[in-house]
Amino acid sequence: MSAAAATDRPAAHHDAAPAAGSGGGRTLRALLRQRLRRDRWQLVIWLVSIGVLAAFSAAAIAQTYGDATSRAELLRLAIANPTVLLLRGLPDGTSFAAVTFFEIYTFLALLAGLMNTFLAVRHSRAEEESGRAELIGSTPAGRLLPTVATVLHGVLANIALGLIVALGFIAAGLPAGGSFAAGAATGGVGITFVAVGLLLAQIMSTSRGANGFAAALVVLAYVVRGIGDALGTPTGDGTHLVAAWPSWLSPIGWGEQFSPYSTADWWPLLLQLGFAAVLIAVTFSLQAGRDSGAGVIPERAGRRDARPWLRGPLGLAWRxxxxxxxxxxxxxxxxxxxxxxxxxxxxxxxxxxxxxxxxxxxxxxxxxxxxxxxxxxxxxxxxxxxxxxxxxxxxxxxxxxxxxxxxxxxxxxxxxxxxxxxxxxxxxxxxxxxxxxxxxxxxxxxxxxxxxxxxxxxxxxxxxxxxxxxxxxxxxxxxxxxxxxxxxxxxxxxxxxxxxxxxxxxxxxxxxxxxxxxxxxxxxxxxxxxxxxxxxxxxxxxxxxxxxxxxxxxxxxxxxxxxxxx
Structure with missing residues (x-):
């Protein structure tokens, strides 16, 4: 057996070892604890802020639109003006709970998307930029197990997000069953954007580029959903709306289809989780085939000599x-x-x-x-x-x-x-x-x-x-x-x-x-x-x-x- 073959075999065994057995489980738990510890304050700020926002918005709507007549007038005005629908959501009845979901859900989903794309990039592309991913990859964790830990971290964070949103709505007096569906709709959007962030971390060569592109996609999902709502078709007494096809191109639009306080359909969660699973599978495929630190889109070669305006911090900051x-x-x-x-x-x-x-x-x-x-x-x-x-x-x-x-x-x-x-x-x-x-x-x-x-x-x-x-x-x-x-x-x-x-x-x-x-x-x-x-x-x-x-x-x-x- 050649020396090269002798050295290759233990390396292959070393990479495969973390995927199975108690050693791999201990390594995964250690990586997950590290992520939870590192994000403990950031996640607390995000989760508490979103939960308080949900509870306070519901309480404010109860005070402002306390009777069904005022809520019906609000929804008819919204349906008559596509701009309001673009900014708000999908009308689904005049009950206090349904109007609350119409008013606040899309903004909660927008915040959930931003929270999760930043989380995904922070624990993937940013780790490679800093060199920490290479150090972890030299341990029994290998290259793929840290990404598994990040996926689990994101799922746990979004389960907590869904529960906090649900409890915020329940605290404001909304029905419990519908509130848990609304929480699931918000958490499902978050899991989708964890997958989006991880995929972009493979494609882009810098965390700055990955974060910027991911944030743009979150905003695009919000806008596409808004266009679909604005083009929707009124039904019934003019306080319900069926979204047009563009809403079905957005994970935030999928979340609206839960209709948590009317029909409470949970099947759109399958769309969110299925889409996230596909993106995560593509992420692992790309990660297995690229060099550590490199992106699928390579950085273009720089100039041999820097331009004169890069001699100071102002030019560098702009660059x-x-x-x-x-x-x-x-x-x-x-x-x-x-x-x-x-x-x-x-x-x-x-x-x-x-x-x-x-x-x-x-x-x-x-x-x-x-x-x-x-x-x-x-x-x-x-x-x-x-x-x-x-x-x-x-x-x-x-x-x-x-x-x-x-x-x-x-x-x-x-x-x-x-x-x-x-x-x-x-x-x-x-x-x-x-x-x-x-x-x-x-x-x-x-x-x-x-x-x-x-x-x-x-x-x-x-x-x-x-x-x-x-x-x-x-x-x-x-x-x-x-x-x-x-x-x-x-x-x-x-x-x-x-x-x-x-x-x-x-x-x-x-x-x-x-x-x-x-x-x-x-x-x-x-x-x-x-x-x-x-x-x-x-x-x-x-x-x-x-x-x-x-x-x-x-x-x-x-x-x-x-x-x-x-």
Whole structure:
């Protein structure tokens, strides 16, 4: 027997050993415990936030729409206005529980998707980038067992998510049976996106690319579901809707088909789990055939010599983030097109049907409100969603700052004559530029689509004014999260995404369900400047001030702490 054959045989046996026997079971349990321990605080923040959101939304809807007549009016207005369906969900009857599910489920599913894609990438592609996956692969765990542990970790996290959502609804007085079905619909979406995140971790060569692509797919699933709901067919007494075919292309749309408080069908869970199983099988197939650290889509070869503008941290920060910034800007442009094209449609629809005039109140209660021409109100309401995209871009900039520090690459930059303060501030500056680009892209797209729909040139100005109202909101997220990064670096990522998700729901949609003002104003989105009718920039000035003070404090404090690597 040759020496090569002698060395190959034990290696093959070594790789196969973890798959069976008590040794493999112990290794799997150790890997699962490691993931649970590592994510304990992030998961607690996500799960508690989503559960509280479910319970509080149900309680607020009970207070606002306490009788069947008001709930029926709400659903008829929603069915008459496709834009509301795009943002909300699928009407399924006038019971208190059914209206609660209509109002809140799609947003819970959106948060579940983001939570799970980040979880999957964190324990797969990010581990390969840091080198930890290679170290674990040299142990009896091999290459595949860590992925098995991540799948189990994701399933357990989503079982907990489903239970917490169900208990939140039950605590608010919703029927237990339907609440557990609603929890399963939410957890099923989460498991689907665990599989999506794991697959993208195999395809993309960086965690940044995998996270960005995965988040885009979550948002796409939300939008595709919304299009299917908006194109649906009313049935019965006009308070039920059968979704059109696009909803069946989205895992979030599958979750709506549970109809937990009417028919309580559990069979859509099979769609979610079956789709996840297929993606996980493809993931294992790809992982078995690629090199550790490499992606299915290889990184393209870099230049032999760096460009001159990469000599400083500002150029480096832009180089690291520009693909993500472009992605958020494209999302802003698509949302702007929706605002400009549908604004005229909504206005003309209400003009032709006086019975829909109450929809003006519903639109005004999205975002900062105000009073004025309906088209301006609608554009302002949709630009609240653009504000979420801009704030997400700001959060992403600070998250990248934390990732650079954790990976140790920031340490190499700081060994040069670059100071910590300059390093921090130039990443923040890129974040400011990114926010402005997202808002400008949305404003241009909105104005041009309004012109194409037959509106006059004044709609371009309205779009830019609506975009400017979202600038201070995004800057608050940028500045305050930069301060969190300096004070508690390990909390940067969970705090950034959790506060953005909660802030977006409370600030934008809280008015639709009559959340108490003290709670709504915990969100920067609720205090965005009013730029329709009586213009009021008071909230904007306060937020600009808070952002500047937070960045100044971060710059002063970063001198006093060590780099937090790992």
């Amino acid at each position: 690291l983030q520009w693909p993500i910034i472009v992605g958020w800007a494209v999302g802003g442009a698509f949302t702007g097109i929706l605002a400009g094209a549908l604004g005229t449609l909504v206005s003309s629809s209400i003009a032709n049907d006086p019975g829909l005039s109450d929809i003006r109140t519903a639109i005004a209660r999205i975002g900062a409100g105000g009073s004025g021409p309906l088209t301006q109100l609608f554009i302002s309401a949709i630009f609240s969603i653009v504000g979420v995209l801009a704030a997400a871009c700001a959060v992403q900039s600070v998250v990248r700052l934390r990732q650079e520090e954790a990976a140790g690459t920031a340490e190499a930059v700081l060994t040069t004559p670059v100071s910590r303060v300059r390093w921090l501030l130039e990443f923040v500056l890129v974040g400011v530029v990114a926010v402005v680009l997202v808002l400008v892209a949305a404003a241009l797209a909105s104005g041009l689509s309004a012109l194409a729909a037959g509106e006059d040139a004044a709609r371009i100005g309205d779009s830019f004014v609506a975009a400017s109202a979202e600038l201070p909101v995004a800057l608050v997220y940028l500045g305050v999260l930069a301060l969190v990064f300096v004070i508690a670096p390990d909390w940067t990522i969970p705090v950034g995404w959790a506060t953005l998700g909660l802030g977006a729901f409370i600030g934008i949609f809280g008015g639709l369900i009559d959340l108490p003002d003290p709670i709504r104003h915990l969100s920067p989105f609720a205090d965005a400047p009013v730029v329709v009718g009586d213009v009021d920039w008071t909230g904007g000035y306060w937020m600009f001030g808070i952002a500047v003070v937070a960045v100044a404090a971060a710059a002063a404090l970063i001198r006093r702490r060590d780099l937090a690597i790992g």
